[in-house]
Amino acid sequence: MSKEILRGGQFLVKETNCEDIFTLEDLNEEQKMMRESTKEFVDRELWAHWERFEKKDYAYTEACMRKAGELGLLSVAVPESYGGMGMGFVSTMLVCDYISGATGSFSTAFGAHTGIGTMPITLYGTEEQKQKYVPKLASGEWFGAYCLTEPGAGSDANSGKTKAVLSDDGKYYSITGQKMWISNAGFCNLFIVFARIEDDKNITGFIVENDPENGISFGDEEKKLGIHSSSTRQVFFNDTKVPVENMLSERGNGFKIAMNALNIGRIKLAAACLDAQRRVIKEAVTYANERIQFKTPIINFGAIKAKIANMATNAYAGESASYRAAKNIEDRIAIREAEGNSHQEAELKGVEEYAIECSILKVAVSEDVQNTTDEGIQIFGGMGFSADAPMEKAWRDARIARIYEGTNEINRMLAVGMLVKKAMKGHVDLLGPATAVGEELMGIPSFDTPDFSELFAEEKDLIKRLKKVFLMVAGSAVQKFGPELEKHQQLMLAAADILIEVYMAESTILRTEKNAKRSGEDSQKTQIAMSKLYLYNATETIIQKGKEAIVSFAEGDEQRMMLMGLKRFTKYTNNPNVVALRTQIADRIAADNGYTFD
Structure with a gap:
């Protein structure tokens, strides 16, 4: 490649030429078309019905996920050989960005399915596992969920107590344990479950089909501050039998799978906070242009201008940094593939290379979206505090972003x-x-x-x-x-x-x-x-x-x-x-x- 691609973290000690970075203005025609089709879907199916998501309409979230599958939006990152569109990392970021602006409920369902629900199989699964499960997940026929967090294992993910015991005939593992805060639990067909075999130092990943007759039960839907129509439940495994061929990657490799999934999840979470900022700014500016106080639109007041300027500036910075890092990852993946790495290995190593930038983006953009929604409420004044206006729900939905994918601390x-x-x-x-x-x-x-x-x-x-x-x-x-x-x-x-x-x-x-x-x-x-x-x-x-x-x-x-x-x-x-x-x-x-x- 003719440009210099810095390694992860090298931005601190090496100068970057502006010609060597990627910006939103560099999108090709295919990517622009994908952005427009994603925005049309969001405007038609999500933004126009945001009140349904606030009323805990889980069925509507599931229905919208199926429509997203029909449009191919669930398969952007999936290789073509498994029924996906096989598009690059920037394109996956782009869809994640624009599909996430209308409601945190759908954004969470989408991210849990395409990221931590599908991606671990795509990157760590055997050929048989990928052929069996990924096409169904890519099309939206099936939905995925990710079972890592436990009552005693949050940030310390490797301390989970869920056990996997090998049967006497060596044909299956019996999984027993409790998982909590599981997104998509109410309608998923498949779980990525992490459990410990014997006294292993590290946990192991498993692909577990959702079968209530196989020792799987659920808690009630959680009552949450925001993301009201994101199905979030506890999942209980009681002697759940999982064929040995459904072990994901190798024994003891679960912690590595979890950490790499988090790396990818962090930069995509940053993307998922961008369009939310744009839409909040749009609503706030429209209101400020129309709201008359002291015989003038409030947009003319310096105090309001300061808020609008800072909101827009932070959104612009978030876009700039997120797409810069996304293209670095995409280029690093291409380099590794050119060197003979498999797509799986290339993507894993490409994202891992920029784990520092992924954490930076997760923190910066998740805090910016929270600040933007908070200022949006302030611009709306009393109406901003009302559940009849979209600002209140935007603020509540934004709050989880500082906790997802590892807390900001x-x-x-x-x-x-x-x-x-x-x-x-x-x-x-x-x-x-x-x-x-x-x-x-x-x-x-x-x-x-x-x-x-x-x-x-x-x-x-x-x-x-x-x-x-x-x-x-x-x-x-x-x-x-x-x-x-x-x-x-x-x-x-x-x-x-x-x-x-x-x-x-x-x-x-x-x-x-x-x-x-x-x-x-x-x-x-x-x-x-x-x-x-x-x-x-x-x-x-x-x-x-x-x-x-x-x-x-x-x-x-x-x-x-x-x-x-x-x-x-x-x-x-x-x-x-x-x-x-x-x-x-x-x-x-x-x-x-x-x-x-x-």
Whole structure:
């Protein structure tokens, strides 16, 4: 390939050219058609009937899933040899993005089926298992569910107590145990179940057909804050017999299956939060344009403009980073396949390569969608608090995203921990750049006035320095604590927030720079403003989290030196007029009556 594809985590220590990233504006005609057909389905079947999902109409969720299967939307990621469309990773992200905007209930059912319900068989199943089960799942004839969580095993997934005992004749396993929070449990035909064989260190995966006469029973539908029409029940296995040929992958490989499923699930969860933001912005702007107070539409008030601008800016950043990472994964899969890897191995390794970015995206976009829905309620005022308006249900549905696929706290610590482990394995050179930053802190800073005449020259220079903040903090922390770093969770959380903001801000700048180069700066005026606003907000977060981290472990001269470095690395040469940026962004969105940058 003619472009350079960085390995996972290398964005921190290597510069990325804007030409080397993928943006939503790079979609090909086939992908654009798929996006439009997905949006038509959502508008017709989901958004138009959002009240049905709020009334716990589980049957309607199942009916919509069948219609999605008929349209091929459940089979985008499934290879053609098993009845799927066999499309690339970006296309699967695209469908996940646009099918998820109308209701969290359907989004959850869709994600549980296509991701953790179907994908483990596609990636880990034997040829016989794939031929038997995947075509039914791809078409929507059957639906899948994923049984991992237990009352005593949440974030610590490998601690599950469910047992699998081999029969005396060696023909089947008997599974006994309790699973909870199982999405699609009320209408699924097949479970991916994780259980422990004897005293194995790691759990094992099994494909279990849903047969009530085979020791499978269910709890009542859970009463939940949101996603009301997502069927969520406890599942009880009592001596459930599973043929030995239904073991998924190898004995003891279940934890690996679960973790890799989570990696893929994390980036797709980020995608699933994007269109929800766009639709909330659309509703909020429409309301603000029409709502008259003090003889003027409330969209004209600066306080409302600030909210609209931040909502749109975060949505734009989420798009930029999500599709950047998705294309990196797709390209890495293609490289591995060209090197002779099977599709299964290529996809597993391709996603695993960018596990850091997957965790970053999961955290950033899930928190942005929550903030967007919260501001949407605020813009609606009293009507926003009413269940008769869509904002209230959007806020409730968004809340689960910070818990799904590993809580955001877990993912923050994972992102930093995985990066440190990559550095120790030599996959990402953190030591060299961190040492260089340490030497820079000891040196005399340059007082030369840089040339910032080109678009984003100052912003890209600032991003380079923001990366140094992470290297300074993480490098010193690793040096001080070594393997004990993981015990210092609050320090890791602060470092993770720095890492997250760097990736999101850089992705946003690179997307806009790429589009400005090919379409002209005039076509990107609002996008330029959003990129600058996001970077400003990111820098403010990094200043806060950097100080929090530094004072937590450094003292005396070391602390003073690092705090001076933090100030130097986060300093603007020309401070942006943030109020003007917000006003420019909000005025464009008000004129368009919604978010139109996708």
